[in-house]
Amino acid sequence: AAPVQVQLVVPVAVVFSRGSVPGDLPSPLPFRDAQEMEISVNLRTSVTSRYEMAYRATTAQEEAALAAATAREADAALHPLQDVSMGSLTMYVVPETSSLLPQGTSVYVGKHRSALVRAGGSLAALHTRLRQVTQVMSFTATSIAAALSDRVPDGRLSPDARRSLKSSLGYEITFSLLNPDPKSHTVDWDIEGAVNSYVKPVLDKLSLVANFSVDSQILYYAILGVTPRYDKESSSFLLSAHSLPHVINPVEARLGSSAASLYPVLNFLLYVPERSHSPLYIQDKDGAPVSTNAFHSPRWGGIMVYNVEAPASPQASLPLHVDVDMARVMEVFLAQLRLLFGLSREELPPEFLLESPGNEGLADWELDHLLWAHTVENIATVSTTLTSLAQLLDKIGNIVIKDDVASEVYRAVASVQSAVAKLSMGHLHSAFQASKEAVTSSERAFFDPSLLHLLYFPDDQKFAIYIPLFLPMAVPILLSLAKIVRETRQRKKEPTKMD
Amino acid sequence: VCTSRFWFNYRHVANTLSVYRSVKRLGIPDSHIVLMLADDMACNPRNPKPATVFSHKNMELNVYGDDVEVDYRSYEVTVENFLRVLTGRIPPSTPRSKRLLSDDRSNILIYMTGHGGNGFLKFQDSEEITNVELADAFEQMWQKRRYNELLFIIDTCQGASMYERFYSPNIMALASSQVGEDSLSHQPDLGIGVHLMDRYTFYVLEFLEEIHPASQTNMNDLFQVCPKSLCVSTPGHRTDLFQRDPQNVLITDFFGSVRKVEITAETVALDRDLAAFESKFPEDELATEPLKYAEQLPVAQIIHQKPKQKDWHPPGGFILGLWALIIMVFFKTYGIKHMKHVF
Numbered sequence: 001a002a003p004v005q006v007q008l009v010v011p012v013a014v015v016f017s018r019g020s021v022p023g024d025l026p027s028p029l030p031f032r033d034a035q036e037m038e039i040s041v042n043l044r045t046s047v048t049s050r051y052e053m054a055y056r057a058t059t060a061q062e063e064a065a066l067a068a069a070t071a072r073e074a075d076a077a078l079h080p081l082q083d084v085s086m087g088s089l090t091m092y093v094v095p096e097t098s099s100l101l102p103q104g105t106s107v108y109v110g111k112h113r114s115a116l117v118r119a120g121g122s123l124a125a126l127h128t129r130l131r132q133v134t135q136v137m138s139f140t141a142t143s144i145a146a147a148l149s150d151r152v153p154d155g156r157l158s159p160d161a162r163r164s165l166k167s168s169l170g171y172e173i174t175f176s177l178l179n180p181d182p183k184s185h186t187v188d189w190d191i192e193g194a195v196n197s198y199v200k201p202v203l204d205k206l207s208l209v210a211n212f213s214v215d216s217q218i219l220y221y222a223i224l225g226v227t228p229r230y231d232k233e234s235s236s237f238l239l240s241a242h243s244l245p246h247v248i249n250p251v252e253a254r255l256g257s258s259a260a261s262l263y264p265v266l267n268f269l270l271y272v273p274e275r276s277h278s279p280l281y282i283q284d285k286d287g288a289p290v291s292t293n294a295f296h297s298p299r300w301g302g303i304m305v306y307n308v309e310a311p312a313s314p315q316a317s318l319p320l321h322v323d324v325d326m327a328r329v330m331e332v333f334l335a336q337l338r339l340l341f342g343l344s345r346e347e348l349p350p351e352f353l354l355e356s357p358g359n360e361g362l363a364d365w366e367l368d369h370l371l372w373a374h375t376v377e378n379i380a381t382v383s384t385t386l387t388s389l390a391q392l393l394d395k396i397g398n399i400v401i402k403d404d405v406a407s408e409v410y411r412a413v414a415s416v417q418s419a420v421a422k423l424s425m426g427h428l429h430s431a432f433q434a435s436k437e438a439v440t441s442s443e444r445a446f447f448d449p450s451l452l453h454l455l456y457f458p459d460d461q462k463f464a465i466y467i468p469l470f471l472p473m474a475v476p477i478l479l480s481l482a483k484i485v486r487e488t489r490q491r492k493k494e495p496t497k498m499d
Numbered sequence: 500v501c502t503s504r505f506w507f508n509y510r511h512v513a514n515t516l517s518v519y520r521s522v523k524r525l526g527i528p529d530s531h532i533v534l535m536l537a538d539d540m541a542c543n544p545r546n547p548k549p550a551t552v553f554s555h556k557n558m559e560l561n562v563y564g565d566d567v568e569v570d571y572r573s574y575e576v577t578v579e580n581f582l583r584v585l586t587g588r589i590p591p592s593t594p595r596s597k598r599l600l601s602d603d604r605s606n607i608l609i610y611m612t613g614h615g616g617n618g619f620l621k622f623q624d625s626e627e628i629t630n631v632e633l634a635d636a637f638e639q640m641w642q643k644r645r646y647n648e649l650l651f652i653i654d655t656c657q658g659a660s661m662y663e664r665f666y667s668p669n670i671m672a673l674a675s676s677q678v679g680e681d682s683l684s685h686q687p688d689l690g691i692g693v694h695l696m697d698r699y700t701f702y703v704l705e706f707l708e709e710i711h712p713a714s715q716t717n718m719n720d721l722f723q724v725c726p727k728s729l730c731v732s733t734p735g736h737r738t739d740l741f742q743r744d745p746q747n748v749l750i751t752d753f754f755g756s757v758r759k760v761e762i763t764a765e766t767v768a769l770d771r772d773l774a775a776f777e778s779k780f781p782e783d784e785l786a787t788e789p790l791k792y793a794e795q796l797p798v799a800q801i802i803h804q805k806p807k808q809k810d811w812h813p814p815g816g817f818i819l820g821l822w823a824l825i826i827m828v829f830f831k832t833y834g835i836k837h838m839k840h841v842f
Binding site for chain 1: 523526527528529530579582583586587588589590595596598600602603604639641642644712713718754757758759761762763764765766767768769770771820824828831832
């Protein structure tokens with residue numbers, strides 16, 4: 001893999017509110033500072049992170065906003081006063097005794113790109129907390145290692161890292177309703193409405209990252225490959241955790257995908273169990289039923305089981321009409337979508353309080369988190385692709401590079417250089433766009449159909465073809481040449497003989 | 500991949516279809532299988548049982564059936580197409596089912612059968628693929644991380660020569676015979692009149708029949724399949740490029756598909772009232788025309804590509820020199836004075 005050296009710069013503004021300035025500041029406010037850290041992935045790949053901290057005191061407007069009653073209101077009031085460029089962060093330090101943050105929390109992370117941090121007494125304690133928050137909101141060593149996962153020696157990646165999708169220019173999302181028992185259940189789901197109300201806001205927010213296309217379908221008589229066990233105690237059917245991997249395959253054969261698009265597909269399946277197997281619950285490893293009744297598979301999608309209540313009277317006429325509660329279903333599917341993209345909120349320290357992003361699905365800083373990872377991944381991919389293309393040219397000397405392939409390569413090189421430059425200046429948005437362009441160009445150059453090595457004959461094959469043709473033809477020519485030379489020499493001697 | 504055509508190569512098609520069936524039975528869907536066959540057996544005029552391909556004598560098992568999805572059939576099975584599928588350098592108009600859309604987490608199984616020799620494999624009786632080309636194609640795949648691990652099985656004469664030249668990591672290879680040996684076929688069926696299967700594949704399939712999606716059998720067992728007493732040829736294998744110990748590699752890692760699964764423990768908190776308000780869309784937004792089928796492919800780009808004008812180049816040095824030599828020798832030998840008689 002090609003060597004990659006990237007510097008990631010995050011501009012952070014640290015704003016001290018009245019009463020929170022620690023006593024041991026190195027110089028009076030405002031001043032600037034920078035913290036660098038090296039994340040080395042393997043011998044030839046290193047990513048340095050540089051947090052450029054700008055410390056200052058609050059303005060009067062910010063002080064007024066921080067006087068709000070709850071952290072959420074403060075965050076909402078502070079939002080218009082911030083520098084909202086992508087990749088930058090703003091930390092507001094509140095006094096240790098402030099009541100803005102609830103008891104026991106020392107950090108509140110808002111929906112946008114700011115956080116409220118409780119002062120810790122000394123500058124050193126504050127620095128530790130600030131470093132934790134800025135890493136959570138931008139990137140950590142783990143997330144960078146995950147982005148460069150094909151360079152990390154196997155076995156050193158955390159399970160989180162293995163989960164996320166590869167950076168791609170687009171994704172196809174397919175929602176499928178599986179009804180194995182149409183004789184008992186007539187299932188109606190307002191998927192179009194649900195997509196418009198719940199899924200579109202999230203995809204609109206993610207539209208910066210990639211193009212999304214959404215389809216939906218209903219499959220009848222699609223059964224799971226596993227027979228669930230009947231559990232007498234709860235009088236329900238249970239699917240154990242170790243049988244879940246075998247559920248997906250029989251269904252996958254029947255899921256279609258668009259013939260024309262090459263984007264990775266994310267499948268979200270809603271399974272309505274048959275009458276004879278209702279209610280059906282999924283068990284986790286400890287045997288407890290899962291509250292969401294859903295599971296997901298990295299890089300593939302997710303499945304949720306939707307149980308239909310038994311009819312009140314046993315004489316109710318079949319088929320039962322079922323109206324799916326789309327909001328509940330979408331809560332689970334969107335959570336799965338977040339997890340598939342690698343955005344998990346689980347491993348945070350307990351004194352952090354995260355604001356829920358609501359219907360948008362993800363906070364601004366989570367979007368930044370994705371963009372940092374994808375930009376680094378794109379740059380690494382481009383450098384590997386172009387290096388291997390160059391190695392291919394070295395190996396097969398007489399390959400012909402067409403003009404458009406050459407121009408794609410030049411464009412890819414220019415874009416990736418621009419992306420690295422922009423990253424080292426802290427402009428995340430333009431760096432990401434440049435890296436996307438670089439990936440498009442390099443993939444187009446590498447996968448151009450004209451670069452098939454079969455079309456270029458190795459030298460030994462050329463000899464093998466031409467020698468049998470030319471050698472017999474050359475024999476009389478060479479003999480005649482020899483005869484000519486002999487005659488010329490004889491003629492030169494003749495005048496002397498004739499005397 | 501079945502690289503033969505014609506009726507007397509029935510057994511190669513039966514080999515390939517039987518492996519295809521086993522792999523589907525163990526869970527791999529058609530969207531993840533690229534099947535290349537000449538496909539001229541089932542409807543061959545010499546087939547006494549039309550629309551069937553049997554893999555067992557006494558016609559026990561019809562491996563053709565009605566859910567076989569052949570991606571490259573008949574004359575599309577060429578060395579060029581095979582290498583294009585592997586390396587991904589495919590023209591943009593190729594549909595999804597004909598592509599190998601693998602990434603760095605995919606394990607790939609490649610099974611090839613046909614007639615082969617020392618260092619090459621014959622494709623459809625008209626071209627060959629050499630072991631060097633195959634090794635280069637795998638290296639291209641590795642460079643672009645198109646596979647995590649690759650298992651290569653080949654059932655031809657002198658099959659071991661095909662995996663001699665591999666040099667990319669994470670490849671394991673199995674062959675039905677060593678260099679200098681021929682792979683033999685298993686049993687003829689007197690009703691159909693041709694040999695139905697090759698020995699190595701027959702015993703591999705017997706072995707696979709005992710595997711189910713949750714089985715824990717490992718690769719070392721597969722290496723023991725078909726010893727010399729049953730197979731007459733000596734099967735070989737190559738594991739030096741593979742990072743894991745074959746003892747720890749499950750058969751289902753390649754032949755089946757067992758996905759990693761996680762329980763979903765989180766939910767997103769959605770505000771239903773907000774959503775209900777947003778769904779009151781103005782009606783004119785839905786007046787877009789549905790996409791026609793043809794618009795999904797870049798048809799305009801494909802059909803309007805003008806063929807590139809080939810510039811005329813004067814003949815190069817070699818040809819000029821050769822012709823000059825020939826003409827000079829001709830005239831020196833026969834003399835200039837004969838020119839008027841010649842022309």
